[in-house]
Amino acid sequence: QETAAGAARELARAITARNAQLEALDRRRDLAAQYVGELDAARRALQLTVSGLATGAPAVMPALPIGPFRGDLDWPLRGPLVSRFGRTPANRFGTAIVRNGIEVGAPEGSPVRAVHEGTIAFAAPFTGYGTLVIVDHGDEAYSLYGHLLAATADVGAVVDRGAVLGESGAGPTGEPAVYFELRIDGRPVDPLQWLRSQP
Helix, strand or coil, X not given: CHXXXXXXXXXXXXXXXXXXXXXXXXXXXXXXXXXXXXXXXXXXXXXXXXXXXXXXXXXXXXXXXXXXXXXXXXXXXCCCEEEXXXXXXXXXXXCEEEECEEEEECCCCCEEECCCCEEEEEEEEECCCEEEEEEECCCCCEEEEEEEEEEXXXXXXXXXCCCEEEEEEXXXXXXXXXXXXXXXXXXXXXXXXXXXXXX
């Protein structure tokens, strides 16, 4: 009887521990789904914002169009590639994140620079992207710089290639990183096809 009672207690403890693990997995799954949903909502809001820029007043056209510089643009800052363009699985629960840009790791406070000359079309906090700067390069070509601590460029200002737009901050997960997106003809493209190879 004592052995049976001990075995029953061990079984009860094992069941309790297993239930706790299942509840923790459920919570992580729910958090992952919420995170993916928030990112998707932010991506849709950003799409509407960029589309609105295209219908606004024409920006000052840059002296050099961005098209011929495919594969030769400088990176907005130096650092490791944290996340890639496109659809990537978010976790083992089967959810996926669609990224219209890339994330570059860098210490907070690093200068973030324009990859090409253009006009500042947006510079303000934006839900899901921290402080966001959008540079209009003309002909529906835009570069977007997110997760900034602050913007140092004003809307309407004409900037040269390499001009400092702000300082790097942290992404939604809290890791130091900068979000970079490139749109050609108003559509997101893989920035790695436009940026030169890092040494």
